[in-house]
Amino acid sequence: MPSALVLLADGTEEMEFTITYDTLVRAGITTQSVYVLTPSFGSTNISPPVAKGSRGINIMPDSYLDATACGPGNHDLLVIPGGATGAATIATNATVQQLVRSYLKNGKYVGMICAGSLAAHTSKLPFQPLTSHPSVKAELEPNFDYSEDSVVVSGNLVTSRGPGTAFPFALTLVELLCGKEKREEVRAPMVFPPGTPW
Amino acid sequence: MPSALVLLADGTEEMEFTITYDTLVRAGITTQSVYVLTPSFGSTNISPPVAKGSRGINIMPDSYLDATACGPGNHDLLVIPGGATGAATIATNATVQQLVRSYLKNGKYVGMICAGSLAAHTSKLPFQPLTSHPSVKAELEPNFDYSEDSVVVSGNLVTSRGPGTAFPFALTLVELLCGKEKREEVRAPMVFPPGTPW
Numbered sequence: 282m283p284s285a286l287v288l289l290a291d292g293t294e295e296m297e298f299t300i301t302y303d304t305l306v307r308a309g310i311t312t313q314s315v316y317v318l319t320p321s322f323g324s325t326n327i328s329p330p331v332a333k334g335s336r337g338i339n340i341m342p343d344s345y346l347d348a349t350a351c352g353p354g355n356h357d358l359l360v361i362p363g364g365a366t367g368a369a370t371i372a373t374n375a376t377v378q379q380l381v382r383s384y385l386k387n388g389k390y391v392g393m394i395c396a397g398s399l400a401a402h403t404s405k406l407p408f409q410p411l412t413s414h415p416s417v418k419a420e421l422e423p424n425f426d427y428s429e430d431s432v433v434v435s436g437n438l439v440t441s442r443g444p445g446t447a448f449p450f451a452l453t454l455v456e457l458l459c460g461k462e463k464r465e466e467v468r469a470p471m472v473f474p475p476g477t478p479w
Numbered sequence: 480m481p482s483a484l485v486l487l488a489d490g491t492e493e494m495e496f497t498i499t500y501d502t503l504v505r506a507g508i509t510t511q512s513v514y515v516l517t518p519s520f521g522s523t524n525i526s527p528p529v530a531k532g533s534r535g536i537n538i539m540p541d542s543y544l545d546a547t548a549c550g551p552g553n554h555d556l557l558v559i560p561g562g563a564t565g566a567a568t569i570a571t572n573a574t575v576q577q578l579v580r581s582y583l584k585n586g587k588y589v590g591m592i593c594a595g596s597l598a599a600h601t602s603k604l605p606f607q608p609l610t611s612h613p614s615v616k617a618e619l620e621p622n623f624d625y626s627e628d629s630v631v632v633s634g635n636l637v638t639s640r641g642p643g644t645a646f647p648f649a650l651t652l653v654e655l656l657c658g659k660e661k662r663e664e665v666r667a668p669m670v671f672p673p674g675t676p677w
Binding site: 294295296299300302303304306307312314331334335336337338339340341343414415416431442443444445446448449468470471472473474475476477478479 | 493494497498500501502504505512529532534535536537538539541612613614629641642643646647669670671672673674675676677
């Protein structure tokens with residue numbers, strides 16, 4: 282059974298986090314949330330028990346960031362959600378940057394959505410197709426083949442745009458890890474309105 | 480500023496909960512989650528600190544169910560999310576049933592999505608248009624004018640089908656409480672894919 286980690290910080294966009302996590306679980310993927318400490322907590326080693334999302338929902342993480350336990354030897358997918366403050370915390374974390382590179386180097390998947398795509402830049406990934414929330418396009422455009430597609434798959438890097446693209450983003454990750462049939466098996470009982478383009 | 484309560488229990492579908500809560504907050508609606516105790520906890524008065532969602536995400540509620548504080552004198556909207564186990568806990572709670580009736584009687588809104596629509600039946604609401612997740616259609620069809628529309632507005636009762644209809648459900652609630660312009664103001668930055676039918 283594949284294994285996925287979804288990063289979580291204070292200020293993470295809780296819809297992007299929740300839609301991705303829940304959809305991966307529905308596909309039978311072992312999924313864990315991993316709390317990334319805000320820099321101000323890092324130095325004093327205080328671990329808050331919950332992450333406060335960008336719109337105030339408090340989510341208790343399954344685990345805390347650890348370079349070894351979170352490595353590509355143990356998991357198949359690393360997901361970085363958006364939310365301006367949460368994405369800033371995650372994208373500037375040196376352990377996360379190292380994990381992003383090592384997942385891709387080892388043939389594992391990395392997903393970034395919304396402002397989470399900033400981690401592609403901070404992790405110094407090479408020039409390649411990528412998308413993000415429009416609000417951080419200017420920061421990414423100089424260094425990537427910037428696309429406005431809802432979901433962009435570039436090798437093992439999967440990027441997406443915002444809460445409104447979180448379902449097709451999550452279903453694309455399911456398809457990459459578990460195949461097209463599983464994607465449809467997960468999608469159907471969610472009861473999307475007729476005409477939904479994913 | 481309008482005020483909304485979103486109910487939460489062990490087994491609540493976390494996407495339906497989170498999409499609704501987050502979207503209401505984006506519209507400037509004062510939004511609180513309210514934990515409904517599972518019956519086995521009720522008698523011994525144990526209050527777990529977090530609700531475990533249907534796919535394992537742990538969410539810390541903002542408050543606990545209280546008939547007076549949660550009444551229609553203090554709030555404009557009461558939302559009941561799905562998730563089979565969570566919806567069963569919420570729909571069979573006598574305080575919730577009383578709140579559903581008093582919100583509607585006082586001209587306030589009630590939203591139910593997925594298996595959450597079972598609360599329309601347990602609250603003994605009169606025969607009227609309604610939808611739900613297909614998995615609980617058989618329980619509702621004898622007592623309601625059952626529809627397969629993605630969102631059904633029947634007076635002040637708004638019902639919907641599942642995680643896949645949670646965005647149009649939440650945006651409909653925003654429109655009813657804050658108007659069409661606010662709905663569009665909230666929808667646009669979510670970056671739905673072109674062709675999304677809401």
